[in-house]
Amino acid sequence: MQNPLISKLEKHGPLSEEEKEVLQRITARTAIFEPREDIVPEGSTPSHSSLILSGFAMRHNHLPDGRRQITAIHVPGDFADLHSFLLKTIDDGVSALTACRVAFVAHKDLRDVTRNFPHLTRALWLTTLIDGAVHRVWMTSLGRMDARERLAHFLCELRDRLDSIGLVRDDSFELPLTQADLSDAFGLSTVHVNRTLQELRSDGLITSTGKVLTINDRKELRRIAQYNPDYLHIDQKLERD
Amino acid sequence: MQNPLISKLEKHGPLSEEEKEVLQRITARTAIFEPREDIVPEGSTPSHSSLILSGFAMRHNHLPDGRRQITAIHVPGDFADLHSFLLKTIDDGVSALTACRVAFVAHKDLRDVTRNFPHLTRALWLTTLIDGAVHRVWMTSLGRMDARERLAHFLCELRDRLDSIGLVRDDSFELPLTQADLSDAFGLSTVHVNRTLQELRSDGLITSTGKVLTINDRKELRRIAQYNPDYLHIDQKLERD
DNA sequence: CGCTGTCTTGAAAGGACTCAACGCCGGTGG
DNA sequence: CCACCGGCGTTGAGTCCTTTCAAGACAGCG
Numbered sequence: 247m248q249n250p251l252i253s254k255l256e257k258h259g260p261l262s263e264e265e266k267e268v269l270q271r272i273t274a275r276t277a278i279f280e281p282r283e284d285i286v287p288e289g290s291t292p293s294h295s296s297l298i299l300s301g302f303a304m305r306h307n308h309l310p311d312g313r314r315q316i317t318a319i320h321v322p323g324d325f326a327d328l329h330s331f332l333l334k335t336i337d338d339g340v341s342a343l344t345a346c347r348v349a350f351v352a353h354k355d356l357r358d359v360t361r362n363f364p365h366l367t368r369a370l371w372l373t374t375l376i377d378g379a380v381h382r383v384w385m386t387s388l389g390r391m392d393a394r395e396r397l398a399h400f401l402c403e404l405r406d407r408l409d410s411i412g413l414v415r416d417d418s419f420e421l422p423l424t425q426a427d428l429s430d431a432f433g434l435s436t437v438h439v440n441r442t443l444q445e446l447r448s449d450g451l452i453t454s455t456g457k458v459l460t461i462n463d464r465k466e467l468r469r470i471a472q473y474n475p476d477y478l479h480i481d482q483k484l485e486r487d
Numbered sequence: 488m489q490n491p492l493i494s495k496l497e498k499h500g501p502l503s504e505e506e507k508e509v510l511q512r513i514t515a516r517t518a519i520f521e522p523r524e525d526i527v528p529e530g531s532t533p534s535h536s537s538l539i540l541s542g543f544a545m546r547h548n549h550l551p552d553g554r555r556q557i558t559a560i561h562v563p564g565d566f567a568d569l570h571s572f573l574l575k576t577i578d579d580g581v582s583a584l585t586a587c588r589v590a591f592v593a594h595k596d597l598r599d600v601t602r603n604f605p606h607l608t609r610a611l612w613l614t615t616l617i618d619g620a621v622h623r624v625w626m627t628s629l630g631r632m633d634a635r636e637r638l639a640h641f642l643c644e645l646r647d648r649l650d651s652i653g654l655v656r657d658d659s660f661e662l663p664l665t666q667a668d669l670s671d672a673f674g675l676s677t678v679h680v681n682r683t684l685q686e687l688r689s690d691g692l693i694t695s696t697g698k699v700l701t702i703n704d705r706k707e708l709r710r711i712a713q714y715n716p717d718y719l720h721i722d723q724k725l726e727r728d
Numbered sequence: 729c730g731c732t733g734t735c736t737t738g739a740a741a742g743g744a745c746t747c748a749a750c751g752c753c754g755g756t757g758g
Numbered sequence: 759c760c761a762c763c764g765g766c767g768t769t770g771a772g773t774c775c776t777t778t779c780a781a782g783a784c785a786g787c788g
Binding site: 309318334383389 | 570573616623673
Binding site: 729730731732733734735736737738739740741742743744745746747748749750751752753754755756757758 | 759760761762763764765766767768769770771772773774775776777778779780781782783784785786787788
C-alpha cells in the first residue's frame, strides 16, 4: 500500500519523485503499538516524530490532579507529534486507541528536509497548521456548544477525515473510543455522553454497534452541529514555488 | 524600538545579521487599527500575514447562529495569522482589542524566506507550533476546568506572556478584554464571569481597576489553576544547523 | 466461571445560564 | 453646559443542563 503520508501530502498538490523518495526513506523505521499503549509519553523529549501508518491514536493532556483532556484523534497519515521536531518537550502524550503501525521519523531527517526541500517543508508545516485549525474548532465546540452539538460535530468531522483516506463505507466507520474517551474529548461526564448518544440514536441520526458507527442522517447531523468541513482543509492546494 | 518579532525569535536563539535584515525588510509595511476594528476578516483570503507590533488583538470563530468563541489573544510580537500563509482561507478572524500597529508581511516574502532561510523558516514554524500548544491548553481549560480555574489560568498565562515582552510591572498589566470578551474566550456567560471575577477579587487574589489587572497572590492563583508555564515554550531553544 | 472494563439507568445536587433590571461613566449633541 | 445615550459592569431570582453517586447489566477474556 502507498505510504499514507505521501497520499495525504499529494492531496495538497503533486510531489516530485525525489520528494516522494525522501518521504519514503525517512519513514522506513516502523513499530507496532498495542491498544492503550503510549506511543509518545507525556513530558518526554523524543528524537523522532511519530507518523501513524495504520490504526487510531489520540493525544491527551493531563492536569496535575488527574483530570484529562483529549486534544486530538489521529488517523492513518497523521503525524501525531510532528511538533516535537521543534518544540522538543511533549506537553501532551500520544497513545494508541487501536493497534497501530507507526513510523518513527528522526528529527535529524526532518532537519535535512527543512534544509533541502522547501516545498516539502511547507507541506509538513501545512499539516501542523491544519492541526491548529482543528484545535480552534474543537475550542469552539468545547466553549460554545452543548453536548448534543459537540458529539454531532465530532462525528461529522471524523467521518470526513476518514472518508478522505478511504475508511468510510456508506457512512459507516470505525469509532474506537469508549464513552469515557469521548467524555474526556468533549468535556462531559461519561453518563452524559451515554445519554446524549442514546438521544442521537433514538432520533435515528446514528446507529452504533460495538466499535462501528453509522451515520443515518448526515444532513440533519450536520445541521445540528452547524458543521462546515472547510476548516479541515483536506484539499488545500499548496503552490510549488 | 527593536522589532518585536526579532526580539521574540531571538529568545529561541541567535539570528544572523542577514536574517534580521530580512525580517526587518519584510515587516516594513505597517498600518494602524482602531479598537474593535477587524484586522483580518473571518473567511477572507489575505495575501499577507499580520504581525502585531503594538497593542492587543484577538482571534475568534463564529458559529453560523452567532455564538462566538475567542480562540487566542495576541500581544506585540505575535503573528496573528501566520497560518494564512499556507492555509489561505482564514477560518477565524482577527480583531483589534486596543489600538494596534500591525505589519503586513506579504506571503510572497514568506515564500522567499522558506526558500532561502531554513533557520528562519523553522523559527517561524516554531511560533505556529507554540500557538498550537497554547490552543491545546485552552482546550483542557475549556473542557475540564471550572470557571474559577479557567480565569485563574488565563491570568497566569497572560501575565507570563506579557512579562516576556516587558509589559508587566509588579504583577500588574493591561487587560483590555470586556467581561463579554472573557466569557466568549472561556465558554461562560458574562454574568458568571462577573461573579467569578468578584470571587477572585474578594479572595484577595487579584485587583482590577479599569483596564489594568494586578495579581496579588500569584502563587495561590497558580495553584488554583494548576498552572505550569512550560507549554508557552518562551525560551525554547532552536539549534542552528 | 469469575473478573474487569464498558455501557446503562435512576435520583439528587450543583454549577452555570437566562432573563431582567439598575447603576455608572464617557461621549455627544443641542 | 447638561441631558440623553450606549456600552459595560453588577445584582437577583428562577431554571436547566450537566454532574455526581450508586448500582445493575452486559460482554469479552483468561
